[in-house]
Amino acid sequence: xxxxxxxxxxxxxxxxxxxxxxxxxxxxxxxxxxxxxxxxxxxxxxxxxxxxxxxxxxxxxxxxxxxxxxxxxxxxxxxxxxxxxxxxxxxxxxxxxxxxxxxxxxxxxxxxxxxxxxxxxxxxxxxxxxxxxxxxxxxxxxxxxxxxxxxxxxxxxxxxxxxxxxxxxxxxxxxxxxxxxxxxxxxxxxxxxxxxxxxxxx
Numbered sequence: 001x002x003x004x005x006x007x008x009x010x011x012x013x014x015x016x017x018x019x020x021x022x023x024x025x026x027x028x029x030x031x032x033x034x035x036x037x038x039x040x041x042x043x044x045x046x047x048x049x050x051x052x053x054x055x056x057x058x059x060x061x062x063x064x065x066x067x068x069x070x071x072x073x074x075x076x077x078x079x080x081x082x083x084x085x086x087x088x089x090x091x092x093x094x095x096x097x098x099x100x101x102x103x104x105x106x107x108x109x110x111x112x113x114x115x116x117x118x119x120x121x122x123x124x125x126x127x128x129x130x131x132x133x134x135x136x137x138x139x140x141x142x143x144x145x146x147x148x149x150x151x152x153x154x155x156x157x158x159x160x161x162x163x164x165x166x167x168x169x170x171x172x173x174x175x176x177x178x179x180x181x182x183x184x185x186x187x188x189x190x191x192x193x194x195x196x197x198x199x200x201x202x
Contacts, residue, residue, distance in 0.1 A: 041067050049102075054078045054171040065091035065099070072100045077167045080187035129191040130163065135200035143169055149196045156196045163190035 034040040037060045040048065048064055049072040050056055057078035064071050065088065079085040092099055119125070136149035144158040159166060164187035 037063055041069065045069055047072060050074055054167055058084060058171075061088050061099075062091045065097045066095045068095040068097050070098045070100070072102050074102060076101050077163065077187070080164045080167050128189065129193070130166075131193045131195070133195045133197045133200060136196045136198070139194075139196055144194075152196065152198055154198070157193060158196050159192065159194040161192055163187040163192050166192040166194075 032043055034043070041064065047070045048060070050060065051074050054075045054077050057073055057075050058081075061071060061073070061078070079088070088099060091097075133155070136152070139145050139149060139158060149156060149158070159169065161169075167187065
């Protein structure tokens with residue numbers, strides 16, 4: 001196992017993708033700790049597991065796959081960008097490597113498939129939605145940040161759009177591991193609403 005906690009930190013992001021401690025402060029685990037993708041690849045792993053963010057996938061997928069290293073991806077929202085998706089496919093072919101989509105909610109695909117078939121049978125519009133609630137500080141260093149969020153006394157809706165737009169606005173968000181974000185055109189038909197909630201605990 002290889003830990004790579006500092007490659008994609010740096011203080012920017014949304015919610016759980018916030019900075020990690022400096023390498024020297026991390027507890028000893030018996031695993032190698034790498035602070036660059038090159039250092040990670042120098043260990044010649046057979047598999048690398050991404051559990052960071054869309055930004056991390058964009059930064060590491062192509063060089064990893066071209067080196068012939070298999071890649072397990074949780075942040076499948078990275079593939080809402082079809083150009084990037086095609087680049088990943090080509091890199092995997094060049095390196096004879098494989099990409100595994102391993103969302104923690106992967107079982108949701110079965111439910112979505114059933115709902116989709118039901119919608120088609122009844123000639124209904126196919127839509128899905130994500131609604132999130134979080135404290136104001138979770139939106140720091142994002143395009144929607146405003147100081148008044150810290151003093152608001154009522155819930156404030158800070159973002160409304162589809163998943164593709166949300167991924168572009170919050171690329172460090174951990175929610176982009178959710179099954180409805182794959183395959184295309186799911187990001188275009190998945191609505192996203194984000195709320196800033198005073199005194200949020202969760």
